[in-house]
Amino acid sequence: MSETPYGFDAAKLRAARSAAGASVPRIARQARVSERAVSLYLAGSRVPRPEVLPRLAAAVGVSPADLCTVEHERLVHLRVWSGRSRATMAEALGMAEETYRLLETTGRLGRAAARFQHHLDCWVLWKDWAAPVYGVTPERLAAATEASREYWPVLRAERFRRIREYDPEFADHLEQMLGEEP
Incomplete structure (x- = not known):
């Protein structure tokens, strides 16, 4: 599972809980986690796993993105907000987990840039073939891919x-081998 922070914001969960009038036991039951876990999420002491975030959001009546704060959506955010681990997203996209890890981390598409769709008898761009897997529009996926590419030097x-x-x-x-600071 990715160690990359995806922007979970405990204050947003507290606000959504308050707006929904949801008790900790009800949230725990609906999100299929322990009451202790919900209390830790609310306190900001723990971050929900990617597969838990959508259930937690549904329990308080919001989308997963509504429980997060990010400056620019990257691929990691779209993946986590869809409730998938890196392995399950790689599988859903039909690629090796390591290939997906590199794509998510660097924003570089490589061979994923286009895929031949036999039923259409043509090549389809990444933003068009992968957007339904993420559950977003092609434009939003393209923007997240670009944000991932731009964030890579920082990471x-x-x-x-x-x-x-x-x-x-x-x-x-490493510096000597690469000829510069990585």
């Missing part, structure tokens, strides 16, 4: 910073 720099903290010697080796 890459953060990962490199963590490597440098943990193992400076290995980070130096």
Whole structure:
């Protein structure tokens, strides 16, 4: 499962709960989680797993995106808001999990940029063939893909910073091997 933060906002869950007049036991029952888990979500001490978020949102009468705060929707957000783990999204898209991980992380489509649709006897662009899998419009998927592509250098720099903290010697080796700081 992805460790990538997807924007869950406990304050939004509290507000939705209040607006719906939903008790913790009712939310727990409808979301199929423990009352303790709901209490931790409400307190902001725990983030719901991707497959739990849609059930939690339904229990308080909102969409999964309504329980999150993000500056720019990326592919990871659309996946989590659809209630899928990385593995189940990869399967739904008909690709290997590692291939999907790279796509979601970097926003680079590679061979997924278009797919031949035999029943249409033509090639169909990523935004058109994958949008129904995510449950969004092609335009929203295209924007999320572009946002993922633009965010990749930030994510890459953060990962490199963590490597440098943990193992400076290995980070130096990476810099030499790549010819620049990753």
